[in-house]
Amino acid sequence: MTSHTSKGTALVTGASSGIGAVYADRLARRGYDLILVARNEERLKTVARRIESETGSKVQIFPADLTDKSSLAKVEALLRDDKSISLLVNNAGIGSVASILQADVDKITDMITLNITALTRLTYAVAPAFVSRGGGTIVNIASVVGIAAEMLNGVYSASKSYVISFGHSLQKDLADKGVRIQTVLPGATATEFWDVAGYAAQKTSAITMSADDAVDxxxxxxxxxxxxxxxxxxxxxxxxxxxxxxxxxxKKFSNSKPALRYGVKATAAA
Incomplete structure (x- = not known):
């Protein structure tokens, strides 16, 4: 075990595997104590035990399904009330490679709930708390498909476009209040994401980055x-x-008259 001086507490969602587990490891090595959130309690315990033994950080696990309103509300309350929290990593998310003609709309709705609603509510919970504490950092994990929208399932891409746009707005609203916002756009990363999304072969593709490299x-x-x-x-x-x-x-969107290419004879505003 190494000596440890805490920089505060980082709360990481989706921390039981993949990018979230790597974030947990790296942040502990940077001096943070941790609160790890995910559905799988046994996996969280395994990650927590390893990190505590290797880094000396204090690691609390918080099993929660962020698509469940009551579970989500408990994490929101934790973010509002725990004054030690100085960093939130909104990493939890699911994806799909299915087209609109193949996908189960109930599963797609769950995706929206996790990728958009949970991320938004956790951010809304912690941002005012960070302002009142005099600072903090929010890291929101988006994806390159938020720009390259045609690459995967359209709703997944749209959910990540939301995270990018949300990040721009947060930066505008919070930059002068001591709260840092970082929006992260990973490309294909070798995690279990691809097993859940339905395309496990992507994990071994030549264009796929390791989770360690992506987080570093x-x-x-x-x-x-x-x-x-x-x-x-x-x-x-x-x-x-x-x-x-x-x-x-x-800057070019706001005009009182339609563009000439539409051939519309503009009328005066009432």
Missing amino acids: ATLIGLDNGELVTIPGLHDGDAWDRWETDRRELS
């Missing part, structure tokens, strides 16, 4: 002050150009 890159991005981190994007300036073009385009 993301944490360095956080250290460097990135608002949006894309571990697999080698040309970092490409994102800056994309963002500049998006913001410039947004």
Whole structure:
């Protein structure tokens, strides 16, 4: 066991495996105590025991199904009330590769509940608490398919587009209040996500990144002050150009008359 001086507590959702478990490990090694949230209690216990023995961090497990309202409410209350929490990693999520003609709409609705509703409610719970505590960090895990929308299931892609847009808004609302927001866009990552999504072969694809590499890159991005981190994007300036073009385009939407290409004879406003 190593000596340990806490930087506060990090709450990580989806922490029983994959990216979430790696986040838990890396944050403990950076000096955080942990609250680990996931459905699978036995897996959480295994992760917690290993991290405690290797790092000396205090690790609390909090088994919860974030698609269940009562379970979600308990995590929200924890984020509001536990003054030691200084970092939230909204990692829990599920995906799909099925088209609209193949997917089960009930499972898709569960995806929306976890990927959007739970992430939103946890953020809304902790953001005011961080402001009152004088600071904190929220890391929201999106995906490159939030931009490359045609790659996987459309609702999954849309849920990650939501996380990206939500992050921009949070950065605008909270930047001057001492709360940091980082939006992370992993590409294909070698985790059980692909087993659940229905395409296990992706885990061994030549374009698939290890969870360790993805999280290590993301944490360095956080250290460097990135608002949006894309571990697999080698040309970092490409994102800056994309963002500049998006913001410039947004200035051109507000007009009282339809564009000439529609051939509409504009009428005066009432």
